[in-house]
Amino acid sequence: MIQFPLRPLRYFQNPFRVFKQFGFLGINRRNACYTLARNARQLYPLVDDKLQTKKILDAHQIPSPELYFTIKHNFELKYLRELGFLKDFVVKPARGAEGRGILVITDKTESGWKKASGEVISLEDIEYHVSNILAGLYALGGVNDAAFIEYRVRSHAVFEPLAWHGVPDIRLVLYRGVPVMSMLRLPTRESGGRANLHQGAVGAGVDMREGRTLGGVHHDRLIERHPDSGALIAGLEIPFWNDILEIAAKAYEVFGLGYLGIDFVIDHILGPLILELNARPGLSIQLANRAGLLKRLRAVDQVGHAEQLSSQERLSFAQNF
Amino acid sequence: MNKKVYLISFLLIALAAGIMTVKIMYGGQSMHTNISQYLWRVEVVMNIAGKGERAKVRMTLPKDNGHQTLYNEHFDNDEMVFYVRERPLTGNRVGFWRSELLEGSKSVRVSFSAQLVKTSYLIPADLRIDKNPKTKFPPEMHIWLDPSTFIQSNAREVKKHLKAVAGNERNMLKAMHKIFDFVRGEVKYRSERGSKDASETLKKLEADCGGQARLFSALSRALGVPSRIVGGLVLASGVKTISHVWVENYIGGTWIPFDVVNNHFAVTPSDYLELYRGDYPLFKHVGLSKFEYFFVIGRERIPPIDNPWSLYILPIHFQNFIKTLLLIPLGALVVALFRCVIGVPTFGTFTPILLALAFQEISLGFGIACLVGIITLGWAFRALLDSLKILVIPRLSLIITLVVILVLVLVVVFYHLGEQKVLFITFFPMVIMTWMIERYSVIQIEDGMRAAIQTSIGTALVALAAYALMSVHILRVFLFAFPELLLVIMALLLLLGRYTGIRLLELWRFKELLRMGQQKKS
Numbered sequence: 001m002i003q004f005p006l007r008p009l010r011y012f013q014n015p016f017r018v019f020k021q022f023g024f025l026g027i028n029r030r031n032a033c034y035t036l037a038r039n040a041r042q043l044y045p046l047v048d049d050k051l052q053t054k055k056i057l058d059a060h061q062i063p064s065p066e067l068y069f070t071i072k073h074n075f076e077l078k079y080l081r082e083l084g085f086l087k088d089f090v091v092k093p094a095r096g097a098e099g100r101g102i103l104v105i106t107d108k109t110e111s112g113w114k115k116a117s118g119e120v121i122s123l124e125d126i127e128y129h130v131s132n133i134l135a136g137l138y139a140l141g142g143v144n145d146a147a148f149i150e151y152r153v154r155s156h157a158v159f160e161p162l163a164w165h166g167v168p169d170i171r172l173v174l175y176r177g178v179p180v181m182s183m184l185r186l187p188t189r190e191s192g193g194r195a196n197l198h199q200g201a202v203g204a205g206v207d208m209r210e211g212r213t214l215g216g217v218h219h220d221r222l223i224e225r226h227p228d229s230g231a232l233i234a235g236l237e238i239p240f241w242n243d244i245l246e247i248a249a250k251a252y253e254v255f256g257l258g259y260l261g262i263d264f265v266i267d268h269i270l271g272p273l274i275l276e277l278n279a280r281p282g283l284s285i286q287l288a289n290r291a292g293l294l295k296r297l298r299a300v301d302q303v304g305h306a307e308q309l310s311s312q313e314r315l316s317f318a319q320n321f
Numbered sequence: 322m323n324k325k326v327y328l329i330s331f332l333l334i335a336l337a338a339g340i341m342t343v344k345i346m347y348g349g350q351s352m353h354t355n356i357s358q359y360l361w362r363v364e365v366v367m368n369i370a371g372k373g374e375r376a377k378v379r380m381t382l383p384k385d386n387g388h389q390t391l392y393n394e395h396f397d398n399d400e401m402v403f404y405v406r407e408r409p410l411t412g413n414r415v416g417f418w419r420s421e422l423l424e425g426s427k428s429v430r431v432s433f434s435a436q437l438v439k440t441s442y443l444i445p446a447d448l449r450i451d452k453n454p455k456t457k458f459p460p461e462m463h464i465w466l467d468p469s470t471f472i473q474s475n476a477r478e479v480k481k482h483l484k485a486v487a488g489n490e491r492n493m494l495k496a497m498h499k500i501f502d503f504v505r506g507e508v509k510y511r512s513e514r515g516s517k518d519a520s521e522t523l524k525k526l527e528a529d530c531g532g533q534a535r536l537f538s539a540l541s542r543a544l545g546v547p548s549r550i551v552g553g554l555v556l557a558s559g560v561k562t563i564s565h566v567w568v569e570n571y572i573g574g575t576w577i578p579f580d581v582v583n584n585h586f587a588v589t590p591s592d593y594l595e596l597y598r599g600d601y602p603l604f605k606h607v608g609l610s611k612f613e614y615f616f617v618i619g620r621e622r623i624p625p626i627d628n629p630w631s632l633y634i635l636p637i638h639f640q641n642f643i644k645t646l647l648l649i650p651l652g653a654l655v656v657a658l659f660r661c662v663i664g665v666p667t668f669g670t671f672t673p674i675l676l677a678l679a680f681q682e683i684s685l686g687f688g689i690a691c692l693v694g695i696i697t698l699g700w701a702f703r704a705l706l707d708s709l710k711i712l713v714i715p716r717l718s719l720i721i722t723l724v725v726i727l728v729l730v731l732v733v734v735f736y737h738l739g740e741q742k743v744l745f746i747t748f749f750p751m752v753i754m755t756w757m758i759e760r761y762s763v764i765q766i767e768d769g770m771r772a773a774i775q776t777s778i779g780t781a782l783v784a785l786a787a788y789a790l791m792s793v794h795i796l797r798v799f800l801f802a803f804p805e806l807l808l809v810i811m812a813l814l815l816l817l818g819r820y821t822g823i824r825l826l827e828l829w830r831f832k833e834l835l836r837m838g839q840q841k842k843s
Contacts, residue, residue: 013835015828015832015835016822016823016828018834018835019823019828019831019834022834022837024823024827024831024834026821026822026823026824026827027664027824027827028661028820028821028822028823028824029821029822032818032819032820032821033821037322124710125710128710131712131713132712132713135712135713135714136713137713137763138763198768198772199768217833220830220831220832220833221833222833222836222837283827283831286831287831287833287834290837
C-alpha cells in the first residue's frame with residue numbers, strides 16, 4: 001500500500017490553540033510575567049554567583065557540596081598544585097551559565113587526572129581551564145570570574161541504571177514558594193556526563209506527590225527509555241523526596257525569588273544537596289512532565305498570597321499537582 | 322501593566338503624528354519627496370607634485386546654464402597663484418593654478434554646489450538640414466562645422482558611412498535618429514585609456530564615450546549640422562575619477578544634447594553636470610612630476626529652507642552620518658521582532674544590526690562572502706590557539722589582529738583586481754567579527770557545531786532582514802525628514818516588550834506537544 005505522506009486536512013490542529021489548551025509557558029511570558037515580575041533584580045547576583053549562593057546556604061545550614069577552595073586571581077593558580085592531594089573533585093566557574101565550564105575529575109592516575117568522560121588530563125590542562133574561567137570565558141556577559149573547587153558528588157545507587165557516567169540532578173521549579181514542577185535530569189553518553197538538557201541529557205518528569213518519574217524527553221523529543229542503557233525511565237522513585245521539598249521551601253525563604261529553579265543532587269552518603277539555584281529556569285521541564293507550567297502557576301496565583309502561607313501549607317499545596 | 326504600556330505607546334505615536342503635522346502645516350515640509358530636484362555637492366581634488374620648475378595646471382570650471390545652477394563655489398589653492406579666464410570662442414571658464422618654482426606636493430581643491438534639472442528638447446518634425454551651412458551660419462560658428470584633429474568630418478570613411486546610414490535624408494529629426502542609432506548600434510562600448518578619434522572609432526567599432534561622441538559629432542558635421550563635444554560629470558554619490566563627454570548639435574537655434582553611450586536623445590538627464598564645451602581635456606598641466614585627481618560627490622534633496630530645526634540644515638557630510646545613525650533603531654526593531662516573535666537565535670543583540678550596516682556599505686553578496694571567509698579562518702585560527710593554551714584576553718587580541726591582517730589582504734588583493742568597493746571594508750565592524758569568532762568557538766565547543774551553525778545562520782538571517790528594511794529608500798528619506806518617527810519605533814518596541822505570546826520557533830521546538838494532543842484524542 002502506498003503511504004500518503006501528507007495527512008488529510010481534517011487532522012490539522014491550530015498549534016497556537018493546542019499550546020494554549022496545554023497551558024504551555026513560552027519564553028516571552030516567562031520573562032515578562034514571571035522572572036521580571038517576581039524576581040527582584042538585586043537578588044540575581046545571589047543565585048548567579050555560585051560562591052555567594054554557597055555562602056548563604058551554609059549560613060542557613062542548607063546542605064550543599066563542600067567547598068574546598070576558591071581561585072580568584074591568576075597568581076593563585078599555583079594553589080592548584082594542592083590538588084595532588086585530592087583523588088576526585090569538581091572545578092566550576094562561579095558565574096557560569098547552563099553548566100558551562102564545569103570540569104569533573106573522577107580519579108587520579110599516574111599520568112594525570114581522569115575526567116568524567118574517561119579522558120586523562122594534566123595539571124597544565126586544569127590550569128588552562130581555570131585561567132579561562134578567571135578571564136570570564138564561561139561567565140554571563142564575559143565579566144571576570146572566580147573558579148572554585150568542590151566535593152564531587154557521587155550518585156545515589158537508585159539512579160545507576162539511568163545515569164551514564166555522571167550525577168543526575170533534580171530540578172525543582174518554585175513559584176511564590178510553592179514547588180510547581182520537577183524534573184529528573186539524567187546524563188547521557190552524548191551529554192558527556194553533564195545533566196544539561198541542551199547538551200543531550202535526558203529530562204524525566206516527576207510526579208509532585210510521590211516523587212516518582214514519569215516519561216522522559218531527549219532533545220525535545222518524548223522518549224520512554226534511556227538512550228544509552230535502554231532502561232525504562234518511568235516509575236523510578238526519587239529517594240528523600242519529602243526532604244527535597246522541605247529543603248526547597250527553606251531555600252525559597254532564604255533567597256526570596258518568586259520564580260526560582262533549584263537543582264538538587266543526591267549524594268550516596270550525604271543525601272540531598274543543593275547544587276545551584278537558577279532565576280530563569282528553562283521550559284523543557286514541561287515536555288518532560290507532559291504538562292504545561294502555566295496551569296500550575298495560575299493555580300498558585302489563585303490562592304492569593306501564597307508567600308504568606310507556612311512552608312507546610314505550601315508543600316501540601318504542591319502535592320496536589 | 323499592559324494598559325500602561327498601551328497608553329504610553331499610543332501617546333508616543335500621537336506625539337510623533339502631532340510633530341509631523343505641525344512640520345507639514347507650518348514648517349514648510351512636504352510628505353511628497355520631490356526626487357527630480359537635487360542639490361549636489363561636488364569637490365574636485367587635485368594632488369600634484371612639482372619637479373622644481375615652473376608648473377601650471379588648468380581645469381575648466383562649471384557655469385550656469387539652462388540646465389544647471391551653481392552655488393557656493395570655493396577654491397582652496399594651497400598657496401598657488403590662481404586666476405580664472407573666460408574663453409571668448411567656447412565660453413568656457415578656465416581656472417589656472419601656477420607656480421614659478423614648484424617643489425613638493427600640493428593639494429588643490431575646487432568645490433561647489435549645483436542644482437540640476439532634467440531638460441528635454443524637441444526637434445521640429447519638419448525641420449530640414451541646410452544645403453549650404455557655411456553661408457547660413459555666421460563665421461564664429463564655423464569651428465563647429467569644420468573638421469578638427471580628432472573629428473575628421475571630411476574623411477572619406479566618414480562620408481562613405483554617412484551616405485550608407487543617412488542616404489539622402491534631409492529631414493533633421495530623421496537624420497539625427499539615423500546617425501544616433503548607427504553609432505549606438507554599431508559601436509561597442511569599451512572603456513580605454515585615452516579616447517579614439519572619429520576615424521579610428523569607425524575602423525575599430527569599439528570605443529569609450531569620447532570616441533563615440535567624436536564619431537557622432539563627425540557624422541553630424543559631415544551632414545552640415547554644427548556639432549561640438551561637451552564634457553562633464555555624471556553625478557553619483559561617492560568618489561569617482563571618471564568624467565564623461567557627450568555631444569551638442571546646433572539645431573533650430575539651440576544646442577541640443579545627444580549622449581550615444583547612455584542613450585539620451587535630445588535630453589540632459591538630471592545628473593549630468595556640464596564643465597566645458599569643445600574637444601578639450603578637462604585638465605591640463607605642465608611641469609609636474611605627479612598629477613592625480615578625483616571627484617567627491619554628495620547629494621541632497623533641496624531642504625525646506627524655512628525650518629531651522631530640520632536635519633537638512635546640517636553640513637552634508639554630517640547628514641550622511643545622521644542617516645546611518647537613523648538606521649540603527651530600524652535594525653533594532655527587526656532584531657527585536659525576530660528574537661521575541663520568531664525566536665531566531667543570534668550572537669548578541671547588536672551584531673545583526675552592525676552587520677546590516679556593513680552590508681549597506683559594501684554590496685550584500687560580497688559582504689556575506691567576506692564574513693563567511695573571515696569567520697571560518699578566524700575559527701580555525703582560534704582552534705589552533707586553543708591547542709596552544711593561550712589566555713583569553715591575549716587570545717581575543719590575537720584574533721582581532723588576525724582579522725585586521727585578513728582585511729588588509731582582502732583590500733590589497735581586490736584593489737589589484739580592480740574592485741573598488743572593497744575599500745569600504747575598513748568600515749566593517751572588526752570588533753564585532755572578533756566577538757563573533759569567539760562566540761562561535763565557545764558555542765561550538767560547548768553546544769556542538771550544530772548549535773554554532775544555527776546561531777550563525779540566525780545572525781545572518783536577521784542581518785539580512787535588517788538590511789532589507791534599511792534599504793527601503795522611502796523609509797530612509799522619511800526618517801531623515803521626520804526623525805520623530807523614532808518615537809513610533811519606540812512605541813512598537815514597547816509593545817514588543819509586552820508580547821507574551823508563544824515564539825514561532827517554540828512551536829517547532831515543542832512540536833511533540835501537538836503529537837501528544839493527538840494521542841490523547843485517539
